[in-house]
Amino acid sequence: MTTTPNGLFIAFEGGDGAGKSTQARNLAAHLETLGDTVILTREPGGTPIGDKLRSLVLDHGNGTIDARTEALMFAASRAAHVNQVIRPALTRGDIVITDRYIDSSVAYQGVGRDLGTTPIRDLNAWATLGLRPDLTVLLDVPASTGRTRRGFRTTAEDRMEAESDTFHSKIRDALITEASRNQDTYLILDARAPREEVAQAIQERVATLRATLAPAAA
Numbered sequence: 001m002t003t004t005p006n007g008l009f010i011a012f013e014g015g016d017g018a019g020k021s022t023q024a025r026n027l028a029a030h031l032e033t034l035g036d037t038v039i040l041t042r043e044p045g046g047t048p049i050g051d052k053l054r055s056l057v058l059d060h061g062n063g064t065i066d067a068r069t070e071a072l073m074f075a076a077s078r079a080a081h082v083n084q085v086i087r088p089a090l091t092r093g094d095i096v097i098t099d100r101y102i103d104s105s106v107a108y109q110g111v112g113r114d115l116g117t118t119p120i121r122d123l124n125a126w127a128t129l130g131l132r133p134d135l136t137v138l139l140d141v142p143a144s145t146g147r148t149r150r151g152f153r154t155t156a157e158d159r160m161e162a163e164s165d166t167f168h169s170k171i172r173d174a175l176i177t178e179a180s181r182n183q184d185t186y187l188i189l190d191a192r193a194p195r196e197e198v199a200q201a202i203q204e205r206v207a208t209l210r211a212t213l214a215p216a217a218a
Helices: 020-033 048-058 067-092 102-112 117-128 143-150 165-180 195-210
Strands: 008-014 038-042 095-099 135-140 186-190
Touching (some): 008 020, 008 195, 020 095, 038 067, 048 067, 067 102, 067 117, 102 117, 165 186, 186 195
Parallel strands (some): 008 095, 008 135, 038 095, 135 186
16 A cells, blocks of 8 residues: 555655755755745654654653653654544645654664564554555665764764664665665665755655646646
8 A cells, every 4th residue: 555646745864964854955945946846854753753753762851761752752743643634734735744654663662673674664664544645765874974963963873863874884784675666666865965956856756746736736
């Protein structure tokens, strides 16, 4: 099961510091200039309960969070996100752009936390009723590059960002592996390239998908 036929669902994936938020905002702004109604959102979060879960799972100071609890918290946030935000928007014919989706859980909890990719994929398929993006943009950077970029931020690293470069390298490999499973619905880009060049490549790929939308959204 993928999206409803009316809308367009785009997910941005990549390691911490890959530039997902920046490129997601850039794409949303570009599509709005074309007259599209765009819902720009993020995970974990996107709903009141999702934002509370985000704080619990990512902020320091909430005590020990074991791997299975972590996976379930992300899945719970995602279930609310899909039910309350993403599906209604797609039904209206909107374009939904999310910063992270299921692939992040497969990588971070399935591989990074050693819970296994199949259980995490199955858990999230159940949580979302099988909803998959029409396109996943994977912004690829080495773990060391991501850490250097995060060093320029004014905010402290969250629980995930503070993990070792070894952990983040595992995440990078897992995301590439996941993307290679179905390259027709993925766009893999070297996020070390100039920001404008990356944005242009994303816009060109999305233009092809956008042409398939119903006239009301095109």
